Amino acid sequence: MFEPIEYADANDDVRAVFDAIKSTRDIPDVNNFWKYLANDPATLKRTWESLAQVMAPGALDPLVKEMIYIAISMSNNCEYCIKSHSASARKQGMSDDMLKELMAVVGMANETNALVNAYRVEVDAALR
Amino acid sequence: MFEPIEYADANDDVRAVFDAIKSTRDIPDVNNFWKYLANDPATLKRTWESLAQVMAPGALDPLVKEMIYIAISMSNNCEYCIKSHSASARKQGMSDDMLKELMAVVGMANETNALVNAYRVEVDAALR
Amino acid sequence: MFEPIEYADANDDVRAVFDAIKSTRDIPDVNNFWKYLANDPATLKRTWESLAQVMAPGALDPLVKEMIYIAISMSNNCEYCIKSHSASARKQGMSDDMLKELMAVVGMANETNALVNAYRVEVDAALR
Amino acid sequence: MFEPIEYADANDDVRAVFDAIKSTRDIPDVNNFWKYLANDPATLKRTWESLAQVMAPGALDPLVKEMIYIAISMSNNCEYCIKSHSASARKQGMSDDMLKELMAVVGMANETNALVNAYRVEVDAALR
Amino acid sequence: MFEPIEYADANDDVRAVFDAIKSTRDIPDVNNFWKYLANDPATLKRTWESLAQVMAPGALDPLVKEMIYIAISMSNNCEYCIKSHSASARKQGMSDDMLKELMAVVGMANETNALVNAYRVEVDAALR
Amino acid sequence: MFEPIEYADANDDVRAVFDAIKSTRDIPDVNNFWKYLANDPATLKRTWESLAQVMAPGALDPLVKEMIYIAISMSNNCEYCIKSHSASARKQGMSDDMLKELMAVVGMANETNALVNAYRVEVDAALR
Structure with a gap:
């Protein structure tokens, strides 16, 4: 249905979230969950911000x-x-x-x- | 379908479990969950022992x-x-x-x- | 949202199903489940016929x-x-x-x- | 547990349902769901008819x-x-x-x- | 466990969300869901903003x-x-x-x- | 996360349960479910005894x-x-x-x- 979106193929909104995840978690690349959500940048951003708040x-x-x-x-x-x-x-x-x-x-x-x-x-x- | 069974109406097997719950938890009476399970003494005993093991x-x-x-x-x-x-x-x-x-x-x-x-x-x- | 429909207030399609349930089960009145489904006669009929087939x-x-x-x-x-x-x-x-x-x-x-x-x-x- | 049943191996009751699905949906073959249900022709027929009614x-x-x-x-x-x-x-x-x-x-x-x-x-x- | 929080008893953060809900939906008071979430103002704000985004x-x-x-x-x-x-x-x-x-x-x-x-x-x- | 534990690698507590399962069911080896639970011998023993009681x-x-x-x-x-x-x-x-x-x-x-x-x-x- 949807394919994961890699950093190289992502738009600026998606890259900004990917960068935030990578720096917060100190990891070289984000997990597939985020790459699938990247198909819907608004949901990606909202989910990352919600998760960061809830899991802090x-x-x-x-x-x-x-x-x-x-x-x-x-x-x-x-x-x-x-x-x-x-x-x-x-x-x-x-x-x-x-x-x-x-x-x-x-x-x-x-x-x-x-x-x-x-x-x-x-x-x-x-x-x- | 089934009514809770009070200590006064319970058989010896049930009372033994009720006593164990009360002394372990230092409470005067057991909760309804146990009073309903008391309809099936084998399930009551097994559930209490399992829970005590798992939650320890x-x-x-x-x-x-x-x-x-x-x-x-x-x-x-x-x-x-x-x-x-x-x-x-x-x-x-x-x-x-x-x-x-x-x-x-x-x-x-x-x-x-x-x-x-x-x-x-x-x-x-x-x-x- | 929806209220149960009693036999007296039901249309002919609904009454036909109610009658079938009552005679099959030999009961004087149908349960609330059927009275609620009566709001949607096609679903009532289909559900009764499916249930009768499956539970036979x-x-x-x-x-x-x-x-x-x-x-x-x-x-x-x-x-x-x-x-x-x-x-x-x-x-x-x-x-x-x-x-x-x-x-x-x-x-x-x-x-x-x-x-x-x-x-x-x-x-x-x-x-x- | 059960294997899908192909048209060529199906009995007449199953073929009649398969034909109805194919002509309604204008497709050359039915999906696996129907081929598995074909193990139980009564359930196949009932499910197809229910689905056709509900999704119309x-x-x-x-x-x-x-x-x-x-x-x-x-x-x-x-x-x-x-x-x-x-x-x-x-x-x-x-x-x-x-x-x-x-x-x-x-x-x-x-x-x-x-x-x-x-x-x-x-x-x-x-x-x- | 938690009681609903009425507007009169709410802090400023909660009131700001309640006001946003009321004006967006043109209603005189918010539903109980929001009054319960008001016990956790961060969750209240995040949930309202998420819902507004998702349901738009x-x-x-x-x-x-x-x-x-x-x-x-x-x-x-x-x-x-x-x-x-x-x-x-x-x-x-x-x-x-x-x-x-x-x-x-x-x-x-x-x-x-x-x-x-x-x-x-x-x-x-x-x-x- | 956890790998199944084979009889040859199991400790005595686990072997005792495996032996009980094999003799009760008259089978040469236990299913994977038990081999995974063997990572937690207390849960293995409790689950087997509970299941044996419940399914008797x-x-x-x-x-x-x-x-x-x-x-x-x-x-x-x-x-x-x-x-x-x-x-x-x-x-x-x-x-x-x-x-x-x-x-x-x-x-x-x-x-x-x-x-x-x-x-x-x-x-x-x-x-x-």
């Missing part, structure tokens, strides 16, 4: 945010998202043991979410 | 695990799960600002997961 | 089909669907114990589906 | 219907469905720019759906 | 965008999202018949997405 | 349980899960016709779940 350090550590991101992507079965954010989390210090525990929680949360739906569990008065 | 401190902090749990539950729209695990995370120190940032990540992850699916983004060679 | 006895017992239906509805968290098809399954002989085991499978399947996604398990050569 | 021109333009179809398929991450309905929408005049905007809406809708779930937003009195 | 007229008519939005929200079962965007689409001219056809497509797309997954339909060479 | 004969026939499992996996689009549990169900007597009917139910359930969400069908008083 704040009350939560950036690594914790990456792990939440990975968990959602596993639950949604988005292979690309799992792999790209796992690579990013690795750089920020996620160990194998941390990833394994994360995966166990993802599995368990999906099981208990399903059990809650199945039993139609009513919210406790104390939790409302 | 390890390479990840228990609060990080709770937040991953909440994030999955928000993405799956399981109201009960969001509320019960948020209550638990609050006790372990989750602030309003932490929860807000978590929610922003959940929203963003669902958006970019959808964009990846929409553009059929291929996994970068470096991420394989 | 064949290689699978109708009760097994109902239980598969309930399982999907629990996994999708469709409260109405769970309740209406559970009522139907009960009439066909589903016991409490059968329902509890069904729910345990739904929970477990969602957990292992998530684990497979998380670990990116490759399909075994023998399973291809 | 009415209050909505067929292209708008195709785009809604694509959007659902992107949100559900059904690659086959995205590709086959995009091909169909292209024939009906969907431009690259239309597709990009559609994808931006799919991404945004999934984000705000998740935010609504996360914040447990109550329905406004005026919207009930 | 372009290659697709704003009403078509609203209908795609509604379709995703129905498929995800987000009640609030369905109701708020249906209200908005109504204002832009969506008739009952248009909404009914939209819903029929949503149902059908979810069925065929599931059938494609079930049969593991391979992408046709011509669609790649 | 009880009020429901093991084949019915396998079919419910497959149905959930189709609805969630977990290819590995569909294929591995279909292989297992085949061994227990699932015929082609049973599988086709199962798939038709999965499709139909997803359609009607979506229609219920779309129409916001209220639960009938008699079903509450």
Whole structure:
């Protein structure tokens, strides 16, 4: 449907975002996600700026945010998202043991979410 | 379909699990989730033991695990799960600002997961 | 958005479907699902005929089909669907114990589906 | 599990549906979707007839219907469905720019759906 | 977890966004969605600006965008999202018949997405 | 991210679970699912024991349980899960016709779940 757009073939708006991603992350080239979004420069720019805002350090550590991101992507079965954010989390210090525990929680949360739906569990008065 | 089972009406197997939950969490009564599962004592016992294993401190902090749990539950729209695990995370120190940032990540992850699916983004060679 | 349409207020096309549902199921009135679909008579007719075909006895017992239906509805968290098809399954002989085991499978399947996604398990050569 | 069934190997019931699809769409052969469904001739026939009814021109333009179809398929991450309905929408005049905007809406809708779930937003009195 | 924030209780950043929403949409007050997001002013501002960009007229008519939005929200079962965007689409001219056809497509797309997954339909060479 | 662990490379805890799976199922080697989970021996053991408990004969026939499992996996689009549990169900007597009917139910359930969400069908008083 759409092909990834390389830096050499990109217009100035796209190059400006690519440059921002590369300098922020200190990487020589951007991932395919950005090259596909480059087909729609407005969405590229908005998504990069939103992501930069959302994933920035704040009350939560950036690594914790990456792990939440990975968990959602596993639950949604988005292979690309799992792999790209796992690579990013690795750089920020996620160990194998941390990833394994994360995966166990993802599995368990999906099981208990399903059990809650199945039993139609009513919210406790104390939790409302 | 099934009604929650109170301690007073529970059999010995169920009471043993309820007692374990109450003492582990230092609470006077268990949440509705457990009272519904009590209709199926084998599932009650297995779920409690699995959850205790998965959510225990390890390479990840228990609060990080709770937040991953909440994030999955928000993405799956399981109201009960969001509320019960948020209550638990609050006790372990989750602030309003932490929860807000978590929610922003959940929203963003669902958006970019959808964009990846929409553009059929291929996994970068470096991420394989 | 749309209100349920009662038999007394329905046009002839809708009444014909309502009559078919009532006589097939030997019930005095149709469920709300059909009364809402009655806002769109073509969808009402098509859905009823499709459902009658799909749920009819064949290689699978109708009760097994109902239980598969309930399982999907629990996994999708469709409260109405769970309740209406559970009522139907009960009439066909589903016991409490059968329902509890069904729910345990739904929970477990969602957990292992998530684990497979998380670990990116490759399909075994023998399973291809 | 099942292999696609080619016209030459199909029985008369299947051929009748294949012929209807080919003449309606003015194409020399049907897509794989139909060849797989041909393993179950009743489902093949029902699905084709339902689809023809649902996607026909009415209050909505067929292209708008195709785009809604694509959007659902992107949100559900059904690659086959995205590709086959995009091909169909292209024939009906969907431009690259239309597709990009559609994808931006799919991404945004999934984000705000998740935010609504996360914040447990109550329905406004005026919207009930 | 969080309560909606009314204009009278909002800080200047939040009021600026509320004012922008009210003047853009020519409404006396913003919906609950925005009042909940007001707990996180950065997310409020980013979401409003993103939504304004994504939903603006372009290659697709704003009403078509609203209908795609509604379709995703129905498929995800987000009640609030369905109701708020249906209200908005109504204002832009969506008739009952248009909404009914939209819903029929949503149902059908979810069925065929599931059938494609079930049969593991391979992408046709011509669609790649 | 993680590679499958073969028996020859496994530690004693993992081998004990692999041996249990092989003897219970009377197979010469375990599937990839277990080899990936072997990276996390506690999750491997817990998942095997849970699955053995949940899938055991009880009020429901093991084949019915396998079919419910497959149905959930189709609805969630977990290819590995569909294929591995279909292989297992085949061994227990699932015929082609049973599988086709199962798939038709999965499709139909997803359609009607979506229609219920779309129409916001209220639960009938008699079903509450």
